[in-house]
Amino acid sequence: MDNKEKDIVLSNNPVLTKDQHTIPECYLKNFIDDDSLLYQRDKTLDDSKNSRVVSIEKATVKRKFYTLNGSYPMLMETDIYGNVLEKDYPKMYVYLISKNPEDLDLSTKESILIFFFSLYCRTPKHFDIFLKSVPNEYLFELDKIKEDYKIAHFKDVVMGMVDAHISKKFTIITSVDSSEFISCDNPVIIQNKLGQLETYTFGSQRIVNHNIAIPLNRKKCLLLTNFIDQNDQIIYNHSDNFKIYQGNATKEYVNNINLLLRGTSERYIYGSKKGLNIIS
Numbered sequence: 001m002d003n004k005e006k007d008i009v010l011s012n013n014p015v016l017t018k019d020q021h022t023i024p025e026c027y028l029k030n031f032i033d034d035d036s037l038l039y040q041r042d043k044t045l046d047d048s049k050n051s052r053v054v055s056i057e058k059a060t061v062k063r064k065f066y067t068l069n070g071s072y073p074m075l076m077e078t079d080i081y082g083n084v085l086e087k088d089y090p091k092m093y094v095y096l097i098s099k100n101p102e103d104l105d106l107s108t109k110e111s112i113l114i115f116f117f118s119l120y121c122r123t124p125k126h127f128d129i130f131l132k133s134v135p136n137e138y139l140f141e142l143d144k145i146k147e148d149y150k151i152a153h154f155k156d157v158v159m160g161m162v163d164a165h166i167s168k169k170f171t172i173i174t175s176v177d178s179s180e181f182i183s184c185d186n187p188v189i190i191q192n193k194l195g196q197l198e199t200y201t202f203g204s205q206r207i208v209n210h211n212i213a214i215p216l217n218r219k220k221c222l223l224l225t226n227f228i229d230q231n232d233q234i235i236y237n238h239s240d241n242f243k244i245y246q247g248n249a250t251k252e253y254v255n256n257i258n259l260l261l262r263g264t265s266e267r268y269i270y271g272s273k274k275g276l277n278i279i280s
Contacts, residue, residue: 022123023185025056026089030217031183032056033272041269041276043262051276059270085115096172096244097220104170104242110162112170116214116222117161120188120205121154123266157205164206167236168224171245172216179254181215182261182271182279189213189260199264208234213257218272221249221257 032038040054092112095101104112134145175181190199191211198204212224227238249257258279262269269276 023059023119023183023187024086024089025059026086026093027119027187028059028183028270029056030093031181031215031271031275033218033274037273038270039273039276041279042267043265043269044267051273054270059268085118089115093216096216096222101172101244104244106166106242109166109170109242113162113165114158116188117158117205118154119214120161120186120190120199121157123186161205164208165212165224167227167234167238167241168212169227169238169240169245170243171223171225171247173221173223173247173249173253175219175251175254176248177251179249179251179278180218180272180275181221181254182218182258182269182275183215184261184265184270185268186264186266187214187261189257189264191260197260197263213260215257215261218275221254223247 028038037053038056038059039051040059041051088111092108092115095108096112134142186199188199189197189212190201190204191213192198192204192207193209193211198207198210204210208226211226213221214224215221227235227241229235255278258275262279269279
């Protein structure tokens with residue numbers, strides 16, 4: 001980024017915060033409990049009851065995660081995440097959780113997938129894995145590499161996931177009893193056909209046979225699965241491809257999703273006090 005580009009970015013973003021979210025507030029706020037509190041658990045600690053209240057402003061925050069040279073915000077954070085995806089998500093969310101949502105169109109379906117798949121690729125773990133692979137002779141231009149990588153990573157991983165899963169069936173699963181879904185610092189669950197977690201398996205995000213689940217709030221979860229014909233083959237252009245299906249979740253199903261979320265989380269799990277206390 002040259003000086004002119006930096007000036008443009010700063011003029012559009014006069015206040016650059018040092019604490020930046022890897023998972024945005026617009027998503028996490030839907031997991032606060034009835035007392036407007038969000039609870040966090042550190043899964044690296046042995047005590048299963050280590051839940052504590054955390055402010056929505058501090059959850060999933062990493063200092064200067066999207067900052068270059070300690071001063072300039074990355075275009076990835078300002079132009080793509082802040083000004084587009086996070087701005088549009090509240091409308092997507094209301095649409096998804098509505099009682100009788102209208103059928104999707106291609107643009108809306110793509111936008112929903114882009115937002116949720118961005119949660120998968122914007123986590124510190126993905127970034128740290130990349131940084132460890134940078135050769136020593138290129139460390140002098142690490143800031144430029146960071147900027148280029150995050151933009152390229154978004155285009156490659158997120159759009160690659162959209163291409164792989166655009167034909168998936170959208171089902172909103174609703175908990176019908178007192179059980180609650182939780183979330184975490186990497187809330188995208190990728191499973192193989194056997195139900196095994198594949199979130200951190202290299203290349204798993206683009207395998208068409210895999211199913212994907214993303215909790216939407218304490219009572220609802222978005223499930224992405226394939227349309228299958230009588231020969232167990234994927235149907236890529238199903239006539240109901242843009243319909244949103246509805247399903248009910250038993251307590252066992254909700255608990256299974258929550259256990260998978262614990263497995264896919266990098267470190268922190270989020271939800272209500274009740275939801276977190278059920279997870280071992």
